[in-house]
Amino acid sequence: MEAETKQIYQKLAQLGNPQLNFGLLASLDKKLHKKPNELGLLTLQLELFKKAGLLDEAFVSQQRIDALSGKSTSDKITKAALSISSTIKYFNLSDIKSNDFTPAPLVVIDNFLSSNLVPELLSHTIEHEKKFRMANVGSNNPEYISDRRLTHVCFEMGAFKAYFLDYIIDNLIHFKTLLNIPDFNLDKIEIKITNHLNGGFFQPHADNKAMFGDSKRVVSWLYYFHQNPKAFEGGELLAFDSNIDLQEYNAYKFTKIDPINNRLVVFPSCFYHAVTPTLLADNQFSNGRMAVAGHIRFT
Amino acid sequence: MNNKTLNLKTVISRSENVLDCIVDDEMVLMSVSSGDYINLNAQASAIWSAISDAQPVSMIVEKLLEKFEVELESCQEETLAFLRVLQQEKLIQIA
Numbered sequence: 001m002e003a004e005t006k007q008i009y010q011k012l013a014q015l016g017n018p019q020l021n022f023g024l025l026a027s028l029d030k031k032l033h034k035k036p037n038e039l040g041l042l043t044l045q046l047e048l049f050k051k052a053g054l055l056d057e058a059f060v061s062q063q064r065i066d067a068l069s070g071k072s073t074s075d076k077i078t079k080a081a082l083s084i085s086s087t088i089k090y091f092n093l094s095d096i097k098s099n100d101f102t103p104a105p106l107v108v109i110d111n112f113l114s115s116n117l118v119p120e121l122l123s124h125t126i127e128h129e130k131k132f133r134m135a136n137v138g139s140n141n142p143e144y145i146s147d148r149r150l151t152h153v154c155f156e157m158g159a160f161k162a163y164f165l166d167y168i169i170d171n172l173i174h175f176k177t178l179l180n181i182p183d184f185n186l187d188k189i190e191i192k193i194t195n196h197l198n199g200g201f202f203q204p205h206a207d208n209k210a211m212f213g214d215s216k217r218v219v220s221w222l223y224y225f226h227q228n229p230k231a232f233e234g235g236e237l238l239a240f241d242s243n244i245d246l247q248e249y250n251a252y253k254f255t256k257i258d259p260i261n262n263r264l265v266v267f268p269s270c271f272y273h274a275v276t277p278t279l280l281a282d283n284q285f286s287n288g289r290m291a292v293a294g295h296i297r298f299t
Numbered sequence: 300m301n302n303k304t305l306n307l308k309t310v311i312s313r314s315e316n317v318l319d320c321i322v323d324d325e326m327v328l329m330s331v332s333s334g335d336y337i338n339l340n341a342q343a344s345a346i347w348s349a350i351s352d353a354q355p356v357s358m359i360v361e362k363l364l365e366k367f368e369v370e371l372e373s374c375q376e377e378t379l380a381f382l383r384v385l386q387q388e389k390l391i392q393i394a
Binding site: 015019023026027040 | 332334
C-alpha cells in the first residue's frame with residue numbers, strides 16, 4: 001500500500017475508532033439527558049452511531065428523529081421493508097442532493113441465509129480456493145492496481161448463483177423503493193465471490209459516476225460470510241456521504257458496516273464506499289473476510 | 300458573548316456546543332454544530348480539563364504552571380492563544 005493510501009486509511013481508522021465514537025456518544029448522552037428531544041443533538045448521535053457501525057441503534061435513532069420532525073414513513077416504504085424481511089434496517093431515504101453531499105442510502109439484512117446454507121457456501125468457497133485470482137478495478141477497462149484494491153475473486157458460484165440472482169430479481173422492486181432509486185429496466189446482474197486476506201482492502205470508489213451512468217451499474221450489494229469464530233479484523237465497508245454531481249465523498253461522514261457473518265447490504269452504485277484493511281494473522285484463505293458481491297445493471 | 304476579547308481576568312467555561320473524550324491518552328473535542336474534530340496535545344488537554352468549571356484564565360495558568368515546567372509569560376501567551384482558537388470554534392463561553 002502506498003503512502004497516500006495509508007494516510008487515507010489512517011484518517012478513516014481514526015474517525016471510525018470505536019473508542020473515539022463510544023467516548024463521544026457518552027459525552028453526548030450527558031447533553032441528551034438534559035435535552036432528550038433536541039434535534040441537533042439527536043442528529044449528531046445518529047451520525048456517531050453510523051460511524052461506530054452501531055446499526056441497530058442508528059435505525060432506532062433515525063426513526064425517532066423522523067417522528068420528532070413530523071416525517072412519517074410512507075406506507076410504500078413500510079410495505080417494501082416488510083416484503084423483504086421483518087428485521088430489515090434501511091437508512092438515509094432522502095433524495096440525492098444536487099451539487100451537495102447526500103448520505104448513502106443503505107439496506108441491511110442480518111441472518112439473511114437460512115443457517116444450513118451458510119456453512120455450505122463457506123465449504124464451496126474453500127473448495128474453490130484455486131479458482132480465485134486478484135480482482136481488477138474499473139468496469140469498462142478492468143485492470144489490476146495493487147494500490148487501489150487487494151481482493152481475491154472467483155466467478156464459480158455453483159447453485160448459489162441462482163439462489164442469489166433469484167432473490168435479487170424477486171426483491172428488486174422493494175430495493176428500488178427502499179434505496180430511493182428511480183425505476184429502470186434490468187439488463188443483467190454481475191455476481192462473484194470475494195475474499196480479503198491479510199492486508200486486503202479496496203480504496204474509496206463508486207461503482208458508477210451517476211445513478212444511471214456509463215458503467216450501467218445501478219445497485220451494488222454484498223453478502224458477508226466467514227468462519228466461526230471470526231479470525232480476521234477490519235474489512236469493514238464504509239459507505240460515504242457522496243456528492244454525486246462532483247463525484248466526491250466526505251471522509252468525515254460515513255456509515256460503517258461490519259462484515260458480520262450472514263449479513264446482506266445493498267446500496268446505490270453511485271455512492272462512494274471503501275473496504276478498510278483486513279488483518280488476518282494466519283493469512284489462511286479459509287479464515288478470510290468473504291463476501292458474495294454483485295451489481296445490478298440497467299438497460 | 301463569544302466575540303469578547305480574552306484576557307487573564309476573563310471568566311470562561313466550556314460551551315454546550317462541544318463533546319469530548321480521551322482516545323489513546325489524547326483528548327479529542329468535537330463541535331456539536333459543525334461536527335469538526337480537534338485533537339489536543341498534553342498542554343491543551345490540561346487547559347481543557349481545567350475549564351470544566353467557570354473560572355478566570357489566570358487560574359488556569361496557575362494550574363498549568365504547577366503541572367508543566369514553563370515560564371509564566373509563555374504559559375499566559377500560549378494559554379490565551381489556545382483559548383482564542385476554542386473561542387473561535389465556539390467551544391468555550393465567556394461569563
